[in-house]
Amino acid sequence: LPLYQGGVFLRRIFGKHKQILLFILEQAHSSVERAGLLGGVKLRTLSPDSKRSLRGDTLRAAITEDREKGLIPFYVVATLGTTSSCAFDNLDEIGDVCQDLGVWLHVDAAYAGSAFICPEYRYLMKGIEKADSFNFNPHKWMFVNFDCSAMWLKQPRWIVDAFNVDPLYLKHDQQGSAPDYRHWQIPLGRRFRSLKLWFVLRLYGIENLQKLIRKHIALAHYFEELCIADERFEVVEEVIMGLVCFRLKGDNEINETLLRRINGRGKIHMVPSKIDDCYFLRLAICSRFIEESDVRESWEEIQAAANEVLQ
Ligand SMILES: *Cc1c(COP(=O)(O)O)cnc(C)c1O
Numbered sequence: 001l002p003l004y005q006g007g008v009f010l011r012r013i014f015g016k017h018k019q020i021l022l023f024i025l026e027q028a029h030s031s032v033e034r035a036g037l038l039g040g041v042k043l044r045t046l047s048p049d050s051k052r053s054l055r056g057d058t059l060r061a062a063i064t065e066d067r068e069k070g071l072i073p074f075y076v077v078a079t080l081g082t083t084s085s086c087a088f089d090n091l092d093e094i095g096d097v098c099q100d101l102g103v104w105l106h107v108d109a110a111y112a113g114s115a116f117i118c119p120e121y122r123y124l125m126k127g128i129e130k131a132d133s134f135n136f137n138p139h140k141w142m143f144v145n146f147d148c149s150a151m152w153l154k155q156p157r158w159i160v161d162a163f164n165v166d167p168l169y170l171k172h173d174q175q176g177s178a179p180d181y182r183h184w185q186i187p188l189g190r191r192f193r194s195l196k197l198w199f200v201l202r203l204y205g206i207e208n209l210q211k212l213i214r215k216h217i218a219l220a221h222y223f224e225e226l227c228i229a230d231e232r233f234e235v236v237e238e239v240i241m242g243l244v245c246f247r248l249k250g251d252n253e254i255n256e257t258l259l260r261r262i263n264g265r266g267k268i269h270m271v272p273s274k275i276d277d278c279y280f281l282r283l284a285i286c287s288r289f290i291e292e293s294d295v296r297e298s299w300e301e302i303q304a305a306a307n308e309v310l311q
Helices: 002-012 030-039 056-068 090-102 112-117 119-125 156-162 193-229 252-265 292-310
Strands: 018-024 042-045 072-079 104-108 134-135 152-154 233-235 243-248 273-275 276-282
Touching: 002 030, 002 072, 002 104, 002 156, 002 276, 018 119, 030 042, 042 056, 042 104, 056 134, 072 152, 090 104, 112 119, 112 134, 112 193, 152 156, 193 233, 193 243, 243 292, 252 276, 252 292
Parallel strands: 018 042, 018 072, 072 104, 104 134
Antiparallel strands: 134 152, 233 243, 243 276, 273 276
16 A cells, blocks of 8 residues: 555656565565556565575665666555465665665565564564564464455555545544544445454464464474475475475476376465465464364375375
């Protein structure tokens, strides 16, 4: 939303022909690219380091270079937990650069954000106080039914002021005493999503939510061990949260066949990804009902499909 508004807003000020830029990591979610298209801004993707993390120096060099060309970099998206492989950008470094150069910093923690309910994972969001906006989706990993996406803004006024229209029929006596969320978003009306979030928080309580997150991460490591123990397989990215990226050693084609076979058998379902032309499978642990036996059975299912494919 800030990206879309920022783009439209800058366009109003600078007109059509000025090049306006925003920065994202290579692995940023496709929704960012879409917001860029809607806002009518140019997008620049930046390469991560060898651990798939966007670093401050890379960002600083890119912003400086583009400013010298007369472009206006205004918005950076840092991802905490990428969709492809759950990698984490270096928020602390990126935050310093954004503050230093006066650029909006948005943090996309759609999936991994739920894990920050556990203190031991908050090191991954070091530097969060430098962000201008932060988003996570309780519908992904906090057991809230689809959809529920929570957005925090450091200074809501910037959003409200960008697009405020206040017709007479929407005026009311309590104006100013509570946030009017219609000014925070593109649609006017909203569903009452906070109620279901509230129920989940009340039902589980913070300790049970923490327990579930910890259990899921432990089960992901369990799956990782099973995977490593079978020498036909390899784990391709570091397992940090509940996502395990793995593949059969060999070419992409055999892994594509494997996934088709697994999903075709109809017992478990996985979604693949590809980084640097390396195709891999992704096992995500996120159900509140999952037990170790489910992970073991999933692994046996994967092994059975692998046996068929490798025959
Ligand atoms: C899933 C995801 C999104 C999009 O989430 P929606 O469920 O479509 O709102 C955005 N960013 C990241 C990093 C994601 O993993």
